[in-house]
Amino acid sequence: MEGRLMDIESIQARFRAFAREREWEPFHSPKNIAMALTVEAGELLEHFQWMTEEASFDLDSEKKEQVAQEIADVQLYLCRIADLLKIDMAEAVDRKMVINEEKYPADLVRGSAKKYTEY
Structure with a gap:
């Protein structure tokens, strides 16, 4: 698609x-x-x-x-x-993705569904 x-x-x-x-x-x-x-x-x-x-x-x-x-x-x-x-939705999404990348570093959360406060 x-x-x-x-x-x-x-x-x-x-x-x-x-x-x-x-x-x-x-x-x-x-x-x-x-x-x-x-x-x-x-x-x-x-x-x-x-x-x-x-x-x-x-x-x-x-x-x-x-x-x-x-x-x-x-x-x-x-x-x-x-x-x-x-x-500005595009700007807000970009800012939020940066925050999410910091909260959920791939090497710490890979394969886990835990919230960032749990690790």
Whole structure:
């Protein structure tokens, strides 16, 4: 599967216009978008509830499309909250990866699922 790069700024502009056309700006506070994001993440999780680890890798086409829709909802809300708070998502991800690399040095955590506070 060949991936495409996402243009976050275009997604944000499109979502901004989408909200404006529907006069939803008053409802799109960072708090409300964060709450909506959690709901959508829960809906994503619901598709995997009670599945085995193996089954979670082998979704039929209908289930995979449903999961894709929930992933899109999560991504849209992430883009929206970053837009509202003027957070550069690419920069935030880069900074967080540096932090994660320091917290989880490969030579210490390889093959372990422990949290960084446990080693």
